[in-house]
Amino acid sequence: MTKIEIDAIDRRILAILQENGRLSNQEIAERVNLSPSPCLRRIRRLEESGVIRGYVALLAPQKLGLDLLAYVSVRLEKRGGPLPSMPAAGGPGSPARAGATHAELFRAAVQAWPEVVACHAMTGDMDYLLRVQVEDMAHFSRFMREQLLHHPSVIDVKTSFSLETFKETTALPIP
Amino acid sequence: MTKIEIDAIDRRILAILQENGRLSNQEIAERVNLSPSPCLRRIRRLEESGVIRGYVALLAPQKLGLDLLAYVSVRLEKRGGPLPSMPAAGGPGSPARAGATHAELFRAAVQAWPEVVACHAMTGDMDYLLRVQVEDMAHFSRFMREQLLHHPSVIDVKTSFSLETFKETTALPIP
DNA sequence: CGTGAAACATTAGCGGC
DNA sequence: GCCGCTAATGTTTCACG
Numbered sequence: 001m002t003k004i005e006i007d008a009i010d011r012r013i014l015a016i017l018q019e020n021g022r023l024s025n026q027e028i029a030e031r032v033n034l035s036p037s038p039c040l041r042r043i044r045r046l047e048e049s050g051v052i053r054g055y056v057a058l059l060a061p062q063k064l065g066l067d068l069l070a071y072v073s074v075r076l077e078k079r080g081g082p083l084p085s086m087p088a089a090g091g092p093g094s095p096a097r098a099g100a101t102h103a104e105l106f107r108a109a110v111q112a113w114p115e116v117v118a119c120h121a122m123t124g125d126m127d128y129l130l131r132v133q134v135e136d137m138a139h140f141s142r143f144m145r146e147q148l149l150h151h152p153s154v155i156d157v158k159t160s161f162s163l164e165t166f167k168e169t170t171a172l173p174i175p
Numbered sequence: 176m177t178k179i180e181i182d183a184i185d186r187r188i189l190a191i192l193q194e195n196g197r198l199s200n201q202e203i204a205e206r207v208n209l210s211p212s213p214c215l216r217r218i219r220r221l222e223e224s225g226v227i228r229g230y231v232a233l234l235a236p237q238k239l240g241l242d243l244l245a246y247v248s249v250r251l252e253k254r255g256g257p258l259p260s261m262p263a264a265g266g267p268g269s270p271a272r273a274g275a276t277h278a279e280l281f282r283a284a285v286q287a288w289p290e291v292v293a294c295h296a297m298t299g300d301m302d303y304l305l306r307v308q309v310e311d312m313a314h315f316s317r318f319m320r321e322q323l324l325h326h327p328s329v330i331d332v333k334t335s336f337s338l339e340t341f342k343e344t345t346a347l348p349i350p
Numbered sequence: 351c352g353t354g355a356a357a358c359a360t361t362a363g364c365g366g367c
Numbered sequence: 368g369c370c371g372c373t374a375a376t377g378t379t380t381c382a383c384g
Contacts (some may be wrong), residue, residue, distance in 0.1 A: 004238070015234035021196055024359060036343055054235045056345050057192035057308035063179070063226045066349055069295070071304060107341050118368045120244070120337040124227070129246060129335070135350055162295040166282050170231050170345060170361070173289035175310055199378060210352050215380070 004049040009034065011174050014051070017043075018171040021055040025150050046069055058170070063132060069162040072148065073126035075155045077102045082152040102153035103127075109151055115143055126158065184209065185217055186349050189226070192218075195347040196230040218325040233345070236308060243309050247323065248301035251278045252332045257327040269330040277328035278302075284326055290318055301333065 006014075012032050016023065029039035034084045061069070081101050098139075099106075110119045110130070118131035134140045148154060179188075187207050204214035221227045224339050234242070250324060275283075285294045285305070291304035305323075309315045324327060 008237075010305065014232070018234060020230060022234040025243075025361095026359065028287070037372080038357085038370050041369085051236070051238045052237050053235050054218055055195060055197040055230065055232050057189070057196040057230050058228045058345060059189060059193060059347050060225050060228050061347055063224070064181075064347060066347055075225060102365080110342055116342060117344050117347065119340070119342040120246075121339045122246070122337060123336045124335040126271075126335075130339075133196075133347055149281040152229040160297045160299040160301075162304075163298060164296040165294070166296065166303075167285055169292050169293060170233060172234050172241055172292065172308055173238060174234075199376065201379090211379080212353085212381085213351055216351095 004045075004051065006046075006051070011048060012044065013039070013042055013099055014174055016169075017052065017055075019175075028155040030146040033166055041132070066133050068140055069165070070132045070134075070140060071160050071162070072130040073122075074106075074129050074130060074148070075125070075157070076106055076153045077155055081105065106151060106153045113143075113147055115139075126156075149173050179226065181221075181226070185221060186216070188217055189221065189349055190346075195204075222343075226282055240310050241308050243311055243315055245307045245309075245315060246299065246335050246337070246341070247305040247307055247319075248293060248297075248299070248333040249281075249312075249323070250304040251328045251331070252279055256280065276309075281326060281328045284322070287316075288322055301331075318324050 013028060016028055016031060025040045025043065026036050028043070029036045032039060032131050034042075043052070061067070079100065082105065106128070107119070110116050110128075115131050115132050115134050117133050118129075120129050121127060122129045132140065132143065135141060144157070144159075148157060184207050191203055192205060193328050200215045203218070204211045207214060207235070209217075218227070236242070244318065246306060256274065257280065281303070285291050285303075290307050290309050291305050292308050293304075296302060296306050297304045307315065307318065309318060319332070319334075323332060
C-alpha cells in the first residue's frame with residue numbers, strides 16, 4: 001500500500017482506461033499528449049501501485065440469460081459459532097473450522113457462491129447486503145432455499161428485486 | 176439483440192476475459208486449445224453480438240481516497256411532473272423538459288452525478304436504489320444536501336453505509 | 351480450422367532537458 | 368527527476384489453403 005502521487009496526466013490516463021481498458025498504449029499516449037514510453041511508464045506505475053486493480057471484460061447479463069438481479073439483506077446469528085468445539089471436525093474439503101465465528105463462516109460461504117457478485121457488511125438493521133445475479137425466479141428460489149437460508153449462521157433475510165437498471169458503471173469519480 | 180449460440184469454448188473464453196481482459200489473443204488461444212485465428216474470430220463474434228459489452232480497467236477506490244461507499248434508497252413523488260405545463264421553459268442546457276415526469280427527471284439527474292455509480296428501480300418500499308461512492312462523510316453530506324435532497328422529485332431517502340466489502344466482482348456466473 | 355506474412359504495438363536502453 | 372528517440376521483440380490480423 002505504497003503512497004503514490006497522482007498528477008493531472010495520471011488522472012486523464014485513469015479516466016481513459018476506466019472507459020476502455022483495451023486501448024493501445026500508443027492511442028492513450030496520443031490522447032494525453034505524451035510519447036509512448038513515458039505513457040507506458042505511468043501506466044505500469046499505476047498498475048504496480050495498485051491504483052489499477054486489473055483489466056476485465058464486462059459481459060451483458062441478459063445476453064447470458066441472467067435476467068434476475070436481487071439485493072438481499074442478511075442478518076446473522078451473533079453469539080458463538082455453530083461448532084463450539086470440535087477439535088478435528090470436518091474432513092478435508094469441509095469449510096467448517098473449529099472456533100470459526102458465524103461471520104467467518106458466512107463470509108467463506110459467500111466467496112464460494114458464484115451467484116453472489118457482491119457482499120458488504122453494512123450499517124443499519126441488517127448485517128450484510130448481497131447482490132445476487134441469477135437466471136430467473138426459479139434459480140433465485142433455489143439459491144435461497146438451498147444455500148442462503150440453509151446456512152446455519154443466517155437468521156433473517158429481506159430481498160428486493162431490480163425492476164430496471166438505469167445506471168451501472170465501473171468508472172469511479174476520480175477526485 | 177441478435178440471438179447467439181454460445182458453446183463450451185465460448186464460455187471458457189468469456190470466463191478467461193472476465194478475469195483478465197488484457198490477455199493476448201495468443202494466450203487465450205493456448206488456454207482453450209485453439210490456434211490464434213479461430214480464437215480471435217470467436218472473440219470478435221462475442222463482442223459484436225453484445226455478449227462482451229466492453230473492456231475496462233478497474234481502479235482501487237481506497238487508493239484514490241474514495242473511502243466511503245453508501246447505498247441510498249430513494250422514494251419519488253408520484254403524481255405529475257414538477258413543471259406541469261411550461262411550453263418553452265428552461266434555457267439551453269437546462270435538463271427540465273415540458274411534460275417530463277418525476278421519474279424521468281430523476282433518472283436524468285442520476286446520469287449526470289458521477290458519485291452515483293449504480294441506480295436500479297426496485298421492488299419494495301422504496302423506488303430506487305443508488306450506489307454512491309465518495310471520498311468521506313463531508314462529501315457525502317454535501318452530495319445529499321445539494322444534489323439528492325435538493326432534487327424536486329425526491330420525497331424520502333434512507334442510507335446504509337458499507338463497513339467493509341467482502342466480495343466485489345464484475346465476473347458473472349456463466350450459466 | 352490452421353498457416354504465414356505484413357502491419358502494428360510493446361518495451362528496454364540511452365541521451366537530453 | 369521525467370521526457371522522447373530508436374531498435375529489437377512480440378502480437379494482431381487478414382487472405383488463403
